[in-house]
Amino acid sequence: METLGFLMEGFAVALTPYNLMFALLGAFAGTLIGCMPGLGPANGVAILIPLAFTLGLPPETAMILLTSVYAGAMYGGRISSILLNIPGDEPAMMTCLDGYPMARKGRAADALAISAIASFSGGLIGTVGLIMLAPVLAKFALSFGPAEYFALFLLAFATLGGITGKNPMKTVIAATLGIMISTVGIDISTGTQRYTFGVLELYEGIDFILAIVGLFAISELLFFVESRMGHGREKVSVGKLTLSFRELVSTIPTQLRGGVLGFISGVLPGAGASLGSFISYTLEKQVLGKKGKFGEGDIRGVVAPEAGNNGASSGALVPMLTLGVPGSGTTAVLLAMLISLNITPGPLMFTQNADIVWGVIAALLIGNVLLLLLNIPLVGVFVRLLSVPPMYLLPIVTMVAFVGIYSISNSTFDLYFMVAFGIAGYFLRKLEIPVVPIILGLLLGPEMEKNLGHALVLSDGDWSILWASTLAKSFWLVAGLSLALPYLVGPLLRRRMNAAMKESPVSD
Amino acid sequence: MTGFGDRILGLGLMVLAVAYGWVAQQWPEPFGGAETVGPETFPTILAVVLVAGGIYLMIKPDPDAQWPLGKSALELVVSLLVLVVYAMLLEPLGFVISTTLAVGALSWRMGANPRSAFVTGLISAVVVFVLFNYGLSLNLPAGLLEVH
Numbered sequence: 001m002e003t004l005g006f007l008m009e010g011f012a013v014a015l016t017p018y019n020l021m022f023a024l025l026g027a028f029a030g031t032l033i034g035c036m037p038g039l040g041p042a043n044g045v046a047i048l049i050p051l052a053f054t055l056g057l058p059p060e061t062a063m064i065l066l067t068s069v070y071a072g073a074m075y076g077g078r079i080s081s082i083l084l085n086i087p088g089d090e091p092a093m094m095t096c097l098d099g100y101p102m103a104r105k106g107r108a109a110d111a112l113a114i115s116a117i118a119s120f121s122g123g124l125i126g127t128v129g130l131i132m133l134a135p136v137l138a139k140f141a142l143s144f145g146p147a148e149y150f151a152l153f154l155l156a157f158a159t160l161g162g163i164t165g166k167n168p169m170k171t172v173i174a175a176t177l178g179i180m181i182s183t184v185g186i187d188i189s190t191g192t193q194r195y196t197f198g199v200l201e202l203y204e205g206i207d208f209i210l211a212i213v214g215l216f217a218i219s220e221l222l223f224f225v226e227s228r229m230g231h232g233r234e235k236v237s238v239g240k241l242t243l244s245f246r247e248l249v250s251t252i253p254t255q256l257r258g259g260v261l262g263f264i265s266g267v268l269p270g271a272g273a274s275l276g277s278f279i280s281y282t283l284e285k286q287v288l289g290k291k292g293k294f295g296e297g298d299i300r301g302v303v304a305p306e307a308g309n310n311g312a313s314s315g316a317l318v319p320m321l322t323l324g325v326p327g328s329g330t331t332a333v334l335l336a337m338l339i340s341l342n343i344t345p346g347p348l349m350f351t352q353n354a355d356i357v358w359g360v361i362a363a364l365l366i367g368n369v370l371l372l373l374l375n376i377p378l379v380g381v382f383v384r385l386l387s388v389p390p391m392y393l394l395p396i397v398t399m400v401a402f403v404g405i406y407s408i409s410n411s412t413f414d415l416y417f418m419v420a421f422g423i424a425g426y427f428l429r430k431l432e433i434p435v436v437p438i439i440l441g442l443l444l445g446p447e448m449e450k451n452l453g454h455a456l457v458l459s460d461g462d463w464s465i466l467w468a469s470t471l472a473k474s475f476w477l478v479a480g481l482s483l484a485l486p487y488l489v490g491p492l493l494r495r496r497m498n499a500a501m502k503e504s505p506v507s508d
Numbered sequence: 509m510t511g512f513g514d515r516i517l518g519l520g521l522m523v524l525a526v527a528y529g530w531v532a533q534q535w536p537e538p539f540g541g542a543e544t545v546g547p548e549t550f551p552t553i554l555a556v557v558l559v560a561g562g563i564y565l566m567i568k569p570d571p572d573a574q575w576p577l578g579k580s581a582l583e584l585v586v587s588l589l590v591l592v593v594y595a596m597l598l599e600p601l602g603f604v605i606s607t608t609l610a611v612g613a614l615s616w617r618m619g620a621n622p623r624s625a626f627v628t629g630l631i632s633a634v635v636v637f638v639l640f641n642y643g644l645s646l647n648l649p650a651g652l653l654e655v656h
Contacts, residue, residue, distance in 0.1 A: 055644055167570060173521065173561040180528060180554050192535050192547035195528075218591070225587045225618060226576050392625075395614035396632045399607055402594065403636060407646050415595035423588065430573045431517050453545040 003135055010358025013060055014366055022057070022065040023363050027370045030072020035080055035382050039397060040089045041073030042329035042436070043216040047397065049209055049337050050404030059341040060356045064363040066337055067317075070330055071367045074273070074313045075119045075375055078306055079382055082111045091273035091309035094281045098294060098301025105297050109379075110243040114299055115306040116375040117248065118255050122307030123368040125259030126266065126314025130321075131361060133267065134350070138322040141347035146454035147466050151475035153448045156325040158479035159269035160437050167432065168483045174433050178441020179448065181206055188446070189453060201413055208336055208442040210405050210418045215435045217401040218422020221394050223429070247299060254284055254300045258307030265308075266315020269327050269482070273312035280308030314364060321357060322347055324447070329436040335443055511569025518565030521558055529555025583617060590614055602651015607633035 013019065033044030045066055052062040077092030082099035095115065102111040144152070157175040158168075184195045185205030196202040258280035265276035284304035285294045292298045313330075320326040324345030326335045338345050343353055350357055375382075405418050425435055452466075459465035467476050532551035576584060594610035601609075612629030616622050640646045 054646055169561060169564050169568075170570075173558065173565070176554055176558045176561065180551070180558070183551055183554070187547040190547045194535070194547060194551070195531065221614075222584055222587065225583050226580050389620075391615050391618035391620045392628050394618070395611040396628070398591070398614065399611050399632060399636070402598075403603075403640065403648065406598065407640070407648070410647070412595050412598060415598070416592070419588070419591045419595065422591070430575070431513055432570060432573065433517075449550040452550060456545050 003131060006135075006354060006358045007131060007362060009355065010360075010362035011366075013355055013359035014064060014362040019061050019064050019359070019363070020366070022061050023068045023367050024370055024374075026065040026068025027072045027367050027374055030069035030074075031076040031079075031371065031374065031382055032072075032385060033069065034073035034076020034078075034089055034092075035386055036076075036388070036393060039220075039393070040329075041070060041077075042333050043220055044073060045069050045330055045333045046212045046216045046336075047401050047404060049333065049340070050213065050408050051400075052337065053209070053340060054404065054407040059343060059353075060359040062337060062341060063334075063356055063360045066334055067360050067363055068367040068370075070334065071123060071310075071313065071364060072371055073330070074123070074310050075116065075371050076382065077309070078115045078119065079112065079379070080386055082115065082302070083108060083383065083386070091277050091312070092305075093274065094277040094305035094308075095302060097281065097305075098296070098298050101295070101297035102299070102302060106239055107242065107297070109239045109241040110299070111302050112379050113241055113243050113376055114248065114251065115302050116372055116379075118251070118258065118303040118306040119310045119375075120368055120372040121255040122259040122262055122310035123314055123371075124365070125256070125307070126263040126311035127361065127364045127368065129260075129263040129267075129311075130314050130318055130364070134318050134322050134357075134361075137318060138347040138350040141323055144347075144471070145469070146451040146458065148469060148472050148475065149451040150448060150455060150466055151472040151479070152323060152325060153444050153451070155269065155475045155479040155482075156319075156327070156444070157437060157440065159327065159482040160434075160440060168486050170433050171437050172483070174428070174435070174437035175441045177433075178438035178443075179445035180441075181211065181438075182208075182442045182445030183449070188450070206417070206442075207408075207414070208439070209340060209408065210414050211421050211442055212333060212336055212439050213401050213405055214418040214421025215425035215438065217398060218419060219425030219429055219435070221398050222422065222426040224390055224394050251300055251303045254303045255307045257283065257287070258304040259311040262308035262311025263315040266312030266327075267318045269319065269325075269478075273309040273316065273328065276312030276315075277305035277308040280304040317364075320345070321349065321360075324349075325444070326440065329439070332436060332440050332443065336439070339443060511572060513572050513575075514565045514569030518562040518569070520562075521565070522562035525555045525558035525562060528558070586617055587614060590617075598651075599649050600651060602653050603648040604630075604633045604637050604653055605651060607636070 014023065029048070030041070030044070033039050034041060048066060048069060052065055057065065073089065074091065077087060077089040078095045078099065081087045081092040081095040082103050085096050085100040087093040087096055099111050099115065102108065157171065160171055160175070182205070184202055186192070186196070186203055187194055193203070261280045261283060262273070262276035265279055266273060281301065281304045284300055285292065288294075288300065292300055294301045316326070316328050316331050317334075320331040320335055324335065326332040335345055343349060343356065401418070402415060405414050406412070408414065428438070429435060455465050456463070459468075467473050529552055532548040532555065535546075535548055537546070575581075590610055590613045594606055597606040597609075608626060608629040610629070611632055612622075612626035615628055616625035620628070637648055640648050
């Protein structure tokens with residue numbers, strides 16, 4: 001019941017008109033970001049960080065804004081899946097399978113409405129799960145020592161590629177590069193200057209915000225320039241809403257199953273929203289068997305993945321808030337915001353910054369309601385914005401990124417740095433080195449080093465302390481397994497996901 | 509040869525790792541004597557991991573990516589130049605003028621016709637400038653347009 005009390009306080013924070021306004025703004029911007037091509041959720045949140053920062057928003061408001069954007073992006077991804085058969089973001093991939101056929105049959109409006117409702121219930125289930133699980137996990141995490149944390153960070157890196165990831169070694173390389181960048185600057189414990197080469201701007205280290213914006217936004221622009229996809233897509237009409245109440249009721253079991261499965265895969269490291277929606281869809285197909293017409297525009301084929309990916313997006317906040325270890329790109333970016341607000345993420349946040357944690361959680365609940373309200377009547381607006389060609393959109397997005405970075409420090413030095421990170425990001429992504437582990441390395445590097453130091457001081461220099469406790473041992477084991485599994489089951493899973501995509505008769 | 513890109517990357521990473529590790533060994537011992545974990549411990553571990561990663565890439569490279577050639581490559585270089593010049597001119601020319609030029613040039617190169625590209629640039633520049641300087645009271649440089 002303690003939790004309920006905290007939640008009430010959270011609502012008190014989130015329901016102030018000021019915070020409510022930012023939640024609404026975030027939800028709207030998030031849906032836009034989700035549905036626009038070339039502007040994924042991680043990218044969108046990354047560009048908004050410097051803005052939230054320079055606006056001088058109080059920490060809870062800044063976090064509420066960004067969490068609403070995050071939740072909104074998960075809603076937005078479905079719009080282009082359904083109307084154009086092109087997922088707006090990766091987790092919305094499975095929504096194409098039945099959403100697009102529904103749209104072709106003239107039921108686009110129904111598909112959009114039911115998927116908004118499914119997103120809502122998925123998000124709601126996920127948030128309820130978050131409320132129940134997070135405090136328990138935070139309490140448990142209080143017993144972690146530095147050695148356990150060190151092992152946990154390794155685990156986070158190892159699972160980041162996910163079991164469907166292609167080459168785990170490239171994840172390791174990316175993470176190492178990120179941690180290496182984080183060692184630039186004056187060493188906190190000894191005061192030694194590391195890799196500064198006498199450049200004054202490097203003494204305080206490299207600001208991860210500009211690294212994030214460069215790696216995401218600038219490299220995305222370069223990718224679009226290269227692919228010459230500037231021209232966007234044709235306009236689509238949505239049609240009339242014919243969804244009946246009975247049909248809506250008939251999807252309730254699917255919504256529940258999808259939401260729960262999604263939440264679980266969101267919490268688990270290495271699974272994430274894409275796998276969440278995949279599992280929910282596949283399970284639904286198996287449960288309903290021949291009764292459904294999956295792949296031909298079955299309404300439950302739209303509901304299951306949408307409930308799944310929104311459940312997963314709330315689930316992914318659990319490890320980020322309780323352990324300070326994000327499991328996905330977007331939650332990594334949210335962690336960056338927390339760190340730059342001088343809030344130490346991890347179990348202590350639940351006691352020291354209870355107002356922020358519970359404010360964010362309450363905002364997530366409110367945000368879901370707002371998103372449902374926004375998404376049903378305003379779907380026409382979003383659809384129209386979908387046809388804004390990237391050739392106008394991306395330069396403006398890049399400009400906003402420049403403005404944000406410039407206004408943090410009012411120096412153009414940071415802008416050159418950001419462009420350099422963009423170029424590096426372009427080459428690395430071309431070589432299939434994932435960008436997210438680099439960012440996570442940047443964020444977690446200092447913490448990792450600190451915990452390593454503490455552990456070795458405690459053990460008087462005995463390195464075996466790092467895997468002495470059972471808990472640390474199991475972290476090492478899981479980390480090792482997640483690096484090995486992609487070689488064993490990865491190809492199989494990937495083939496299945498691809499096969500599922502191809503089975504759909506209209507995947508043109 | 510396939511996997512050329514990965515092999516070069518692997519080699520580059522190894523060179524980087526060795527240089528990074530070597531620099532770490534040059535730091536003076538911190539005041540108060542050496543501890544188990546000095547400033548060089550963690551970087552040394554990282555260097556070793558990265559050397560291993562580089563060797564792995566050289567032995568088992570993935571198939572090559574499609575690299576842009578000719579016109580695409582040129583477009584990329586042009587876009588990068590636009591970004592660098594934008595950063596350079598932001599303060600001297602002021603936000604509105606430099607943004608109009610930068611956004612306009614980028615959209616034009618991405619396929620918009622020049623007029624609508626630069627009009628988009630101008631509109632977005634003015635909107636953002638007004639929003640930031642008057643709405644949010646941040647300071648974007650006015651540059652040439654500054655009223656004395």
